[in-house]
Amino acid sequence: MPALEMLFSPGRLGRLETKNRLVMPPMVRNYTDEQGRVTPRYRAHIERIARGGVGTMILEASFVRPDGRGFSHQLGLHDDAVIDGLATLVEAAHTHGAVIGPQLFHAGRQTTSKVTGTQPVAPSAVPDPLMQEVPRALSREEIAEIVAAFGAAAARAEAAGCDFVEIHGAHGYLITQFLSPFTNRREDEYGGTPENRQRFLVEIVDAVRAAVSPDFPVIVRLSCDELVPGGLTPDDTIAIARRLEALGVAALDISAGNYASFTRGYMIPPMAREDGLLVPFAERVKGEVGVPVIAVGKLRDPVHADRIVAEGRADFVAIGRTLLADPDWPNKAREGRLEEINRCIACNQGCIARLFDQKDVWCTVNPETSREEVFAVAPKRALRITVVGGGPGGMTAARIAAERGHEVVLFERDDALGGQLFAAEAPPYRPGWRELREYLTREMERLGVDVRLGTEATAEMVRMTRPDAVVVAIGSSPRRPTIEVGPGAEAAFAVDILLGKRKVRSPVVIAGGGCSGAQTAEFLAEQGHQVTIVELTGAVATDAPPDERALLLERLAEHGVEIRTHTRVMRVDRGEVTVESAYGVETIPAATVVYCLGSRPNDGLADALRTTILDVRVIGDAVQARRVTEAIAEGALAVLGIERGVQRVGYEHDLALAAD
Numbered sequence: 001m002p003a004l005e006m007l008f009s010p011g012r013l014g015r016l017e018t019k020n021r022l023v024m025p026p027m028v029r030n031y032t033d034e035q036g037r038v039t040p041r042y043r044a045h046i047e048r049i050a051r052g053g054v055g056t057m058i059l060e061a062s063f064v065r066p067d068g069r070g071f072s073h074q075l076g077l078h079d080d081a082v083i084d085g086l087a088t089l090v091e092a093a094h095t096h097g098a099v100i101g102p103q104l105f106h107a108g109r110q111t112t113s114k115v116t117g118t119q120p121v122a123p124s125a126v127p128d129p130l131m132q133e134v135p136r137a138l139s140r141e142e143i144a145e146i147v148a149a150f151g152a153a154a155a156r157a158e159a160a161g162c163d164f165v166e167i168h169g170a171h172g173y174l175i176t177q178f179l180s181p182f183t184n185r186r187e188d189e190y191g192g193t194p195e196n197r198q199r200f201l202v203e204i205v206d207a208v209r210a211a212v213s214p215d216f217p218v219i220v221r222l223s224c225d226e227l228v229p230g231g232l233t234p235d236d237t238i239a240i241a242r243r244l245e246a247l248g249v250a251a252l253d254i255s256a257g258n259y260a261s262f263t264r265g266y267m268i269p270p271m272a273r274e275d276g277l278l279v280p281f282a283e284r285v286k287g288e289v290g291v292p293v294i295a296v297g298k299l300r301d302p303v304h305a306d307r308i309v310a311e312g313r314a315d316f317v318a319i320g321r322t323l324l325a326d327p328d329w330p331n332k333a334r335e336g337r338l339e340e341i342n343r344c345i346a347c348n349q350g351c352i353a354r355l356f357d358q359k360d361v362w363c364t365v366n367p368e369t370s371r372e373e374v375f376a377v378a379p380k381r382a383l384r385i386t387v388v389g390g391g392p393g394g395m396t397a398a399r400i401a402a403e404r405g406h407e408v409v410l411f412e413r414d415d416a417l418g419g420q421l422f423a424a425e426a427p428p429y430r431p432g433w434r435e436l437r438e439y440l441t442r443e444m445e446r447l448g449v450d451v452r453l454g455t456e457a458t459a460e461m462v463r464m465t466r467p468d469a470v471v472v473a474i475g476s477s478p479r480r481p482t483i484e485v486g487p488g489a490e491a492a493f494a495v496d497i498l499l500g501k502r503k504v505r506s507p508v509v510i511a512g513g514g515c516s517g518a519q520t521a522e523f524l525a526e527q528g529h530q531v532t533i534v535e536l537t538g539a540v541a542t543d544a545p546p547d548e549r550a551l552l553l554e555r556l557a558e559h560g561v562e563i564r565t566h567t568r569v570m571r572v573d574r575g576e577v578t579v580e581s582a583y584g585v586e587t588i589p590a591a592t593v594v595y596c597l598g599s600r601p602n603d604g605l606a607d608a609l610r611t612t613i614l615d616v617r618v619i620g621d622a623v624q625a626r627r628v629t630e631a632i633a634e635g636a637l638a639v640l641g642i643e644r645g646v647q648r649v650g651y652e653h654d655l656a657l658a659a660d
C-alpha cells in the first residue's frame with residue numbers, strides 16, 4: 001500500500017492549515033437558482049465531495065456582478081441574498097474538516113448577452129473567437145465599479161463564513177483580458193506596459209484585501225501560458241506572480257489557456273492528452289516565488305499526485321473532474337483502496353461539454369454527481385433486480401443496485417463484460433473507455449453481482465431469476481444503409497472492424513463521418529490504410545466534445561485522411577463507391593466500404609418480459625442510440641425508479657433525459 005505521506009500531510013494557505021494537500025479546483029456546476037443562489041441540490045453535491053476527504057474546496061467561479069455572469073445557473077456573489085445559501089456550503093465543508101471559499105469572477109467578453117442580458121464588456125472591443133460577440137470597452141468609471149464589486153463579493157464570502165477567496169485571473173476571463181496583450185488594446189493607464197495591464201488585477205487584490213479581515217487568505221488563479229499567439233507567456237506570468245507575492249497573496253493556483261486556445265486541449269485536458277500536462281507550469285512558477293503553488297490538470301492517480309508534492313513541484317494538487325468522478329478519491333487513496341477508485345476518464349462528455357451547452361454538469365462515469373439528493377434517500381427494502389446486458393449502462397444499473405443492497409443478476413450475451421466499450425476503446429487515444437470497462441468489471445466482482453456471461457437471456461431465463469424488476473440494457477446494432485450494393489462489393493460495419501472481426505483492404509471509404517466514423521478512420525489510417533470519409537452534412541465528428549474533435553481532426557489531417565462533406569453515398573460496387581455532391585455524381589475507388597451510419601435500438605425482449613413481470617425498464621441505447629453518459633445515467637435512474645415505484649426519478653433534466 002503506497003504511503004502517500006506528502007499528499008496527506010497538512011498544508012498551509014496563509015493563516016489556514018489544511019488537512020491535506022488535495023484541492024477541489026473551481027468548477028461551475030450550473031446547479032443554482034435563477035438568481036445564482038445555492039439550492040438544496042447544490043448543497044448535497046458539495047457535502048458529498050467534502051465527505052470524501054478533500055482538504056480544500058474552491059467553489060466555482062462566482063459572478064461579482066450580473067454583467068459578469070458566464071453560465072445560466074452559476075453561483076453569484078453579487079448580492080447579499082446569496083450569503084445564507086453560501087453559509088450552508090461552508091457548514092457542509094466544515095463538518096468534514098475541509099476549508100472552503102469561492103472563486104471571484106467576471107467573465108468579461110467570454111460570455112454572451114443571452115446569459116447576461118446585456119452586451120458583454122472587456123478592456124477593448126475585441127470579440128472572443130469562440131463567443132464571437134463584440135464586447136463594449138469599459139470606461140475608467142466602470143472599471144472602478146467592477147473593482148469595488150470584487151471587494152463587495154469577497155466581503156460576502158467572509159460574511160458567509162468562508163475561509164478564503166480565490167480571484168479568477170485565469171482562462172481568458174475579464175482579469176486575464178486586462179493582463180494580456182492578446183485582448184488588451186487600451187491606451188490609458190490600464191493598457192500598454194505590463195505594469196499598466198496588471199493594474200486592474202492589483203486594484204482588485206487591494207479592494208479584496210480592504211474588504212475582508214487583515215489576514216483573510218486571498219489566492220489568485222493564473223493561466224501560466226495562454227497558448228495563443230500574442231498571449232501571456234510563462235515569463236509574463238512569473239512577473240505577475242512576483243507582483244502578487246509582494247501584495248501578500250496566500251497562494252497561486254496555476255492553470256493554462258483561454259477560450260481561444262480551448263480546443264488545444266490544455267485548459268481541461270481531454271482523453272487524448274497525458275496526465276499532469278500542466279504541472280510543469282506550476283513547477284515553473286513555484287521556482288520563482290515563495291508562496292504555495294497549486295498544480296492542476298488531469299491528475300487522477302494518487303501515487304502520481306503524491307510524487308508531485310514530494311518532489312516539490314507544487315505544494316497542493318487540485319483534482320477537479322477526478323472528484324466529480326469519485327468524491328471518495330481522497331479517502332480511498334488514504335486507505336490504500338486504489339482499485340476501488342472510479343477514475344475520471346477525461347471524456348469531457350458529461351461535465352464541460354454539458355456546461356458549454358448551458359446545461360447542468362453531470363459526470364459520465366458517476367451518475368450520482370448532480371443527483372446526490374436523490375441518491376441520499378435509502379431504499380425501503382432489498383429487492384431482486386435482474387439486468388440484461390453488460391455494457392456500461394447495464395453494469396452501472398448492476399453496480400448501483402448492488403451498492404444499495406439489492407440482490408443482482410446480470411446476463412451478458414458475450415464472453416466478457418463491456419458491450420460497446422470494447423469498440424470505443426479500440427481507436428487510438430481512447431484509453432479512458434478501457435479504464436471504465438475495467439473499473440465496472442472489477443466492481444461486479446467486488447459487489448458480488450451474479451454475472452452470467454455467454455448467456456443470451458430469454459424471457460424465460462429472466463423469469464427464472466424471480467426478479468422484482470428487470471433492467472433491459474441490450475444496446476443497439478449498427479444501422480444498415482438504404483443504398484444499392486452491387487455484386488462482389490466488400491462492405492463492413494465499423495464496429496466489426498474495431499473489434500477485429502473483419503479485415504479491410506485499401507483504399508477504404510467510410511460512409512458516415514460522425515465521431516465514430518472519424519475515429520474508425522483514424523484507427524485504419526494508423527494501420528497504414530488509405531482512408532476517405534464521406535459525410536452528408538457539412539462537417540465531421542460534430543458529436544464529439546470540441547477539444548476532442550479539434551485534436552482528432554488534426555490527427556486525421558496528419559494521416560492524410562481525405563474528408564468529403566456535403567456528399568452522399570449512392571451505391572457501393574466491387575472496388576468503388578458512387579457518390580453525389582454539389583459537383584455532381586462521381587466514383588471513388590474503394591476496396592472496402594465501412595458503414596458508420598449510427599445505430600438502431602435492440603428491442604423485443606422488454607415486451608416479452610412485460611407479460612409476466614410488473615416492473616421492466618429499458619435504458620440506454622436500447623431506447624435510443626446515444627452516448628455513454630446517457631446510458632450510465634439511465635442505468636442508475638432505473639434502479640432509483642424501481643426502488644420508489646415510479647417510472648422516472650430525479651430532477652427536471654432527468655425527466656427529459658430520453659429526449660436529450
Ligand SMILES: Cc1cc2nc3c(=O)[nH]c(=O)nc-3n(C[C@H](O)[C@H](O)[C@H](O)COP(=O)(O)O)c2cc1C
Nearest residue numbers: 025026027028060061268297298319320321351352
Ligand atoms: C465543468 C467544469 C467547470 C469548470 N469551471 C471552472 C471555474 O469555474 N473556474 C476555473 O478557474 N476553472 C474551471 N474549470 C477548470 C478546472 O478548475 C480545472 O482547472 C480543469 O478541469 C483541469 O483540472 P482537472 O483535470 O483536475 O479537472 C472547470 C472545469 C470543468 C470540468
Ligand code: SF4
Nearest residue numbers: 344347348350351364
Ligand atoms: S464527465 Fe468525463 S471528463 Fe467529466 S468528470 Fe466525468 S469522467 Fe471526467
